[in-house]
Amino acid sequence: xxxxxxxxxxxxxxxxxxxxxxxxxxxxxxxxxxxxxxxxxxxxxxxxxxxxxxxxxxxxxxxxxxxxxxxxxxxxxxxxxxxxxxxxxxxxxxxxxxxxxxxxxxxxxxxxxxxxxxxxxxxxxxxxxxxxxxxxxxxxxxxxxxxxxxxxxxxxxxxxxxxxxxxxxxxxxxxxxxxxxxxxxxxxxxxxxxxxxxxxxxxxxxxxxxxxxxxxxxxxxxxxxxxxxxxxxxxxxxxxxxxxxxxxxxxxxxxxxxxxxxxxxxxxxxxxxxxxxxxxxxxxxxxxxxxxxxxxxxxxxxxxxxxxxxxxxxxxxxxxxxxxxxxxxxxxxxxxxxxx
Amino acid sequence: xxxxxxxxxxxxxxxxxxxxxxxxxxxxxxxxxxxxxxxxxxxxxxxxxxxxxxxxxxxxxxxxxxxxxxxxxxxxxxxxxxxxxxxxxxxxxxxxxxxxxxxxxxxxxxxxxxxxxxxxxxxxxxxxxxxxxxxxxxxxxxxxxxxxxxxxxxxxxxxxxxxxxxxxxxxxxxxxxxxxxxxxxxxxxxxxxxxxxxxxxxxxxxxxxxxxxxxxxxxxxxxxxxxxxxxxxxxxxxxxxxxxxxxxxxxxxxxxxxxxxxxxxxxxxxxxxxxxxxxxxxxxxxxxxxxxxxxxxxxxxxxxxxxxxxxxxxxxxxxxxxxxxxxxxxxxxxxxxxxx
Numbered sequence: 001x002x003x004x005x006x007x008x009x010x011x012x013x014x015x016x017x018x019x020x021x022x023x024x025x026x027x028x029x030x031x032x033x034x035x036x037x038x039x040x041x042x043x044x045x046x047x048x049x050x051x052x053x054x055x056x057x058x059x060x061x062x063x064x065x066x067x068x069x070x071x072x073x074x075x076x077x078x079x080x081x082x083x084x085x086x087x088x089x090x091x092x093x094x095x096x097x098x099x100x101x102x103x104x105x106x107x108x109x110x111x112x113x114x115x116x117x118x119x120x121x122x123x124x125x126x127x128x129x130x131x132x133x134x135x136x137x138x139x140x141x142x143x144x145x146x147x148x149x150x151x152x153x154x155x156x157x158x159x160x161x162x163x164x165x166x167x168x169x170x171x172x173x174x175x176x177x178x179x180x181x182x183x184x185x186x187x188x189x190x191x192x193x194x195x196x197x198x199x200x201x202x203x204x205x206x207x208x209x210x211x212x213x214x215x216x217x218x219x220x221x222x223x224x225x226x227x228x229x230x231x232x233x234x235x236x237x238x239x240x241x242x243x244x245x246x247x248x249x250x251x252x253x254x255x256x257x258x259x260x261x262x263x264x265x266x267x268x269x270x271x272x273x274x275x276x277x278x279x280x281x282x283x284x285x286x287x288x289x290x291x292x293x294x295x296x297x298x299x300x301x302x303x304x305x306x307x308x309x310x311x312x313x314x315x316x317x318x319x320x321x322x323x324x325x326x327x328x329x330x331x332x333x334x335x336x337x338x339x340x
Numbered sequence: 341x342x343x344x345x346x347x348x349x350x351x352x353x354x355x356x357x358x359x360x361x362x363x364x365x366x367x368x369x370x371x372x373x374x375x376x377x378x379x380x381x382x383x384x385x386x387x388x389x390x391x392x393x394x395x396x397x398x399x400x401x402x403x404x405x406x407x408x409x410x411x412x413x414x415x416x417x418x419x420x421x422x423x424x425x426x427x428x429x430x431x432x433x434x435x436x437x438x439x440x441x442x443x444x445x446x447x448x449x450x451x452x453x454x455x456x457x458x459x460x461x462x463x464x465x466x467x468x469x470x471x472x473x474x475x476x477x478x479x480x481x482x483x484x485x486x487x488x489x490x491x492x493x494x495x496x497x498x499x500x501x502x503x504x505x506x507x508x509x510x511x512x513x514x515x516x517x518x519x520x521x522x523x524x525x526x527x528x529x530x531x532x533x534x535x536x537x538x539x540x541x542x543x544x545x546x547x548x549x550x551x552x553x554x555x556x557x558x559x560x561x562x563x564x565x566x567x568x569x570x571x572x573x574x575x576x577x578x579x580x581x582x583x584x585x586x587x588x589x590x591x592x593x594x595x596x597x598x599x600x601x602x603x604x605x606x607x608x609x610x611x612x613x614x615x616x617x618x619x620x621x622x623x624x625x626x627x628x629x630x631x632x633x634x635x636x637x638x639x640x641x642x643x644x645x646x647x648x649x650x651x652x653x654x655x656x657x658x659x660x661x662x663x664x665x666x667x668x669x670x671x672x673x674x675x676x677x678x679x680x
Contacts, residue, residue, distance in 0.1 A: 037667035296672035301641035327377035332636035
């Protein structure tokens with residue numbers, strides 16, 4: 001029987017142990033997640049993604065510092081989907097976070113792929129749930145890279161921050177349309193580099209291209225630059241028709257000096273308020289949990305079929321597929337038909 | 341009733357129409373795939389992946405030209421998992437392929453994310469099956485980016501080529517351990533850049549780090565540089581214990597000039613022979629089809645449950661999850677229990 005009390009009271013050793021169980025998909029993790037689930041839904045989840053070399057990790061460290069100065073507890077989950085190795089893979093980044101060591105209001109966890117992508121996405125979602133239940137008010141989910149895997153993980157967040165750097169941003173392939181699409185906030189980090197202005201212009205042009213006819217944002221000052229609103233398709237986000245659309249701000253930062261971190265936290269908090277006021281928060285929550293329910297259903301149904309069918313029939317079906325006698329879709333239909 | 345004859349005889353219009361059906365997940369695609377499946381398994385599938393800006397597309401074009409000169413028919417499938425937009429997203433790259441236009445021995449298809457990552461991976465696998473049945477001898481599957489999504493798609497190939505470029509390769513994050521892990525062949529493109537030597541050295545060091553104690557490759561000449569063997573874990577690849585291990589070659593290319601493309605094709609063909617001789621080809625085929633069978637089973641089982649259960653019960657379960665009364669895992673178990 002799992003006792004949620006140590007986690008709920010913020011016991012760090014209990015927390016670390018449970019997160020390891022989740023990463024290893026240990027049997028006791030399921031019961032713990034079930035017991036902790038009623039205590040989730042309070043944290044604000046911030047996804048931070050972007051190209052390698054954009055300086056995301058330094059920026060995350062600076063964000064955590066700003067939140068700590070404001071008295072908010074912060075957890076950082078650093079995800080590296082393209083590494084099959086364990087946490088050590090992004091050790092270099094973690095070293096930069098040593099400024100935060102010893103602060104009980106901060107918790108940092110690195111995650112690397114143990115098996116499939118689906119496995120990592122689910123483990124990340126579960127780790128975030130535990131940190132949420134443990135009372136961390138802001139959870140920063142950092143993903144290395146810019147592939148669909150990272151986009152999917154970032155999508156589980158409430159607010160998605162996409163980080164670019166000069167030079168990288170000049171490459172038309174680096175300004176991925178897919179990344180712009182998921183961005184609630186755009187950041188050009190390393191803005192002390194000479195080509196930063198070009199990157200900002202290129203990103204703004206990409207934003208305009210992705211959202212033609214979008215209104216230009218006029219708020220903010222200083223390093224908080226106007227950009228295009230997110231302007232999602234109305235059928236995709238019905239609540240946006242009633243409320244105000246969110247305007248994707250384009251910010252410039254120099255993470256190594258902490259410049260712009262305060263403004264980025266401000267933008268995140270503004271987006272958080274927007275999500276609450278517009279009803280978008282409830283919509284994202286519903287979408288995320290509906291997706292998770294479906295994934296769990298698939299797992300349960302397959303596990304039940306396997307129990308009843310045994311390995312022999314599955315192997316026989318696979319042999320017929322390998323011999324090209326039947327295609328995988330038809331073989332699956334036949335197997336399922338045996339167990340109505 | 342689907343008539344496979346036009347596809348099998350290489351009718352390009354029938355081919356293009358069927359691929360569109362697959363991309364749109366149209367109902368008629370299922371029957372076509374079932375009818376074509378017995379004719380698959382002959383093509384050699386080459387996955388080509390790497391960082392944005394590494395010049396993969398130019399390299400793929402050059403590879404296609406070398407194969408054409410050798411009289412091999414070639415299909416190119418260009419996948420962009422991080423773009424939610426349609427094929428136009430990588431139009432710039434396709435323009436570079438115009439040298440190949442009009443050649444009946446070449447077929448080029450761009451694919452972008454329509455929905456989920458899983459959807460794209462499956463559509464790509466199905467498109468490759470159709471091109472295989474249509475008689476293309478070599479199928480080049482190009483993925484943009486370096487995330488787990490791309491790695492997963494590359495894994496469906498027989499031979500995986502990982503492309504890096506100078507500058508990008510100097511960034512410790514860009515030399516992704518995960519990419520090295522899946523590489524059968526490593527390429528440093530844009531090798532006319534001054535820092536190419538650094539990138540080659542960094543990649544070789546990464547290879548040695550990833551596979552400590554691995555033997556150094558001694559074959560090859562000219563631009564075919566020695567590197568470390570792949571050295572997979574014995575329990576993962578049992579057949580390697582009997583056969584010779586594959587030695588990951590590290591090649592340098594200048595795709596814009598066609599330099600090194602011939603050597604890269606040679607390395608791909610050597611790897612193909614190695615897969616046949618070692619029995620690894622059969623093992624990869626089995627693994628891929630077993631995975632596909634499992635995915636199809638999950639789909640079929642969920643669809644059957646939904647048919648019998650109706651939307652009402654699922655919605656009721658979702659509402660309880662949203663209210664944090666029950667966690668998604670427990671809710672899935674309860675739903676499945678109602679339909680034994």
